[in-house]
Amino acid sequence: MKKTVLKNYAKLIVTMGLNVQKGQEVVIRAELDQPEFVKYIVEECYRAGAKKVIVDWNYQPLTKLHVRHQNLKTLSTIEKWEEERMIHQAETLPCELYLMSEDPDGLSGVNQEKMAKARQAKYPIIKPYKDAAENKRQWCIAAVPGAAWAKKVFPGVPKNTGVELLWKAILYAARAEEDPISAWKQHNADLTRRCEYLNGLGLKTLEYKAANGTDLKVGLIEDAVFLGANEKSLQGIDFNANIPSEEVFTSPKRGEAEGIVYASKPLSYQGQLIEDFWIRFADGRAVEVHAEKNEELLKKLISMDESAAYLGECALVPCDSPISNLGITFYNTLFDENAACHLALGMGFTSCIKEYERYTLTECREKGINDSIIHEDFMIGTEDLSIVGVTKDGRRIQIFENGNWAF
Numbered sequence: 001m002k003k004t005v006l007k008n009y010a011k012l013i014v015t016m017g018l019n020v021q022k023g024q025e026v027v028i029r030a031e032l033d034q035p036e037f038v039k040y041i042v043e044e045c046y047r048a049g050a051k052k053v054i055v056d057w058n059y060q061p062l063t064k065l066h067v068r069h070q071n072l073k074t075l076s077t078i079e080k081w082e083e084e085r086m087i088h089q090a091e092t093l094p095c096e097l098y099l100m101s102e103d104p105d106g107l108s109g110v111n112q113e114k115m116a117k118a119r120q121a122k123y124p125i126i127k128p129y130k131d132a133a134e135n136k137r138q139w140c141i142a143a144v145p146g147a148a149w150a151k152k153v154f155p156g157v158p159k160n161t162g163v164e165l166l167w168k169a170i171l172y173a174a175r176a177e178e179d180p181i182s183a184w185k186q187h188n189a190d191l192t193r194r195c196e197y198l199n200g201l202g203l204k205t206l207e208y209k210a211a212n213g214t215d216l217k218v219g220l221i222e223d224a225v226f227l228g229a230n231e232k233s234l235q236g237i238d239f240n241a242n243i244p245s246e247e248v249f250t251s252p253k254r255g256e257a258e259g260i261v262y263a264s265k266p267l268s269y270q271g272q273l274i275e276d277f278w279i280r281f282a283d284g285r286a287v288e289v290h291a292e293k294n295e296e297l298l299k300k301l302i303s304m305d306e307s308a309a310y311l312g313e314c315a316l317v318p319c320d321s322p323i324s325n326l327g328i329t330f331y332n333t334l335f336d337e338n339a340a341c342h343l344a345l346g347m348g349f350t351s352c353i354k355e356y357e358r359y360t361l362t363e364c365r366e367k368g369i370n371d372s373i374i375h376e377d378f379m380i381g382t383e384d385l386s387i388v389g390v391t392k393d394g395r396r397i398q399i400f401e402n403g404n405w406a407f
Contacts, residue, residue, distance in 0.1 A: 020138075033149075060271060093136050123305075204220055208380070210385045251368075317381060342377045
């Protein structure tokens with residue numbers, strides 16, 4: 001892949017994604033697959049005026065070794081220096097970039113029970129610092145190819161060819177091929193117009209139906225709004241949290257979901273794939289699940305805490321969109337969720353409350369925003385998906401028809 005194209009992609013991530021401001025710190029979390037591209041990102045951060053850039057490297061084989069050899073107490077411990085770092089970041093609010101490239105099956109065989117218990121044990125310590133930074137910082141999730149990921153997406157081709165094909169798919173999906181910044185400004189404007197239309201309807205309920213058996217009703221919070229494209233931090237800084245992104249989304253009302261929904265794509269969770277699954281909801285809670293592959297992992301997901309079985313997001317994505325039109329299953333939620341309508345289990349977004357800056361986190365959650373240790377998107381969009389919005393005055397408005405926008 002040409003360096004000029006990759007450098008333009010790095011600039012897109014730093015300027016339109018994170019929107020790094022002069023004097024800000026930046027934290028980048030990346031796998032070991034594309035160190036040269038990480039260097040481009042770091043260079044762009046400093047060019048934008050970053051005070052300091054820190055790169056935290058991850059490597060799935062090491063994660064498996066740690067889980068295998070550390071006892072649960074050690075694995076569950078947050079050291080003093082780690083907590084001091086969280087304090088620092090809650091105070092300085094660095095931009096955070098998650099640069100994904102991991103193997104979708106990279107943690108296959110790991111002790112998921114042990115991993116889950118360690119995460120549950122650490123979360124009460126992490127949560128106060130996480131809440132302290134809520135909505136105050138810029139963050140972005142983007143991706144680069146990894147060799148194992150490319151092999152999963154493009155099986156049977158040589159390693160270098162697979163990585164090159166994945167680069168092309170990522171750059172196309174991210175609108176990063178020619179004039180990325182101009183393309184994103186136009187794209188953001190389109191999604192903003194769709195949000196404005198939806199927010200003017202006064203919707204109370206969304207009803208999902210598809211021939212695969214999906215038949216689900218989801219209640220919406222009275223003063224919630226749909227968001228999409230660029231967001232704004234409480235510091236007043238615009239950023240794009242996902243590159244790519246095709247979604248318009250809101251957080252539904254906790255406790256108001258009834259019916260059954262079938263996944264249309266595999267879900268990559270904790271380095272393993274959950275495939276061919278459905279979830280049934282009653283009183284807002286996932287009360288029954290089934291998966292052809294990794295059903296126990298799905299059950300573990302919805303039991304991570306008392307709120308993990310409730311919905312945190314409803315996202316609208318047309319089938320006729322760049323990622324979907326590629327016809328590729330990426331086995332990566334960042335891309336697959338932007339190829340299909342999706343829901344998320346777990347944490348909702350307090351920024352989906354109208355004028356959320358006037359309320360505390362507690363008040364936003366009292367309005368119906370779910371709070372959980374997890375936020376896991378799963379794809380439900382199909383070519384025949386129908387979504388009808390029911391307004392507060394009882395009108396029924398077609399939002400999606402045959403998998404695409406009805407307006």
